Amino acid sequence: MIILAVITAIFVIISFFMDRNKTIAAFKVAIERFIKILMPLFIVLVLVSAGSYFIPDKKMVSNILGGSNLYINTLIASLIGSISLMPGFIAFPLGGLLRANSVQFMVISAFTTTLMMVGFLTFPIEQTYFGTKVAVIRNLISFGIAITVALATGIIFGEMFV
């Protein structure tokens, strides 16, 4: 976060010395775009806030994903990953915790990859920028890729066919 702020500040200062008017124009663009996305962003935040009330805590997640059927676990993990929204610094420690509870790599992979690639909750924002059709298809493709990655992980780590 600090890095991002510093980088932004450096660019703003350089831009300001090169051309004051252009810098002001850049801020206008920034504000305009921010206002445009405010409504969908608010909806996303509401969905996330409501979701994190209903979504169970970490321990429950590892209980759910530690079931006896590898494929069902993988499927559930990919669905949870698709509908949740959490930053990497929470998701990967959670992955580590799942691993510590002997959840398979294949299941963890399904969870983290869908988490990163599929955005059910961010759908309103994606729709605003790229339209409904593209947003739907892109998410479906991403889900397919995530499942493929999970299967490959399962094969390579020798968790499948045993």
Add this chain to the structure above:
Amino acid sequence: MKNKLIYVFATSLFLIFIAISFLVSFKPGKIIASNLIDYSFEILQFFPFAFILIGLFQVWMKRETVEKHLGKNSGWQGYFWAIILGGCTFGPLIVALPIAHSLYKKGAGIKIILTYIGASAICRIPMTIFEASYLGVPFTIVRYSVSLPLVVISSIIFGSYLEKANYKIKIKE
């Protein structure tokens, strides 16, 4: 317009729900409200910076430059840059989407944009370091070597389809 009405309706409904929750001390409503405040602050930590950078990009970056390196006819280099850009993107999908949109507005090709969105999801550098340290380097290598080619291939297929269908991104007002 229709979308806007739905948003306004949903927002008012939500605010009424929160207000009533506080009036009658309905606990889930209160928790959701405090979650909302937490998440809003979290998002607001990086959103303004991302949008200022987008603004600067929009003003300074020449259209020809974007077209040359990320345009329809940029060849394999376009995909290369899309992946590098994706890896350097801060923040989740929610940040990559407006960046992708402004790249498109500057003349980047749709296949390249789709690759960028995919790459920003799967190979952000800070996230990769996190992943490798918690789940091990082999896990990360498998994920990269399977997902990255698939992202590029699917972007090419989906992008060509959209180009043929003469798809134009227009931000909804």
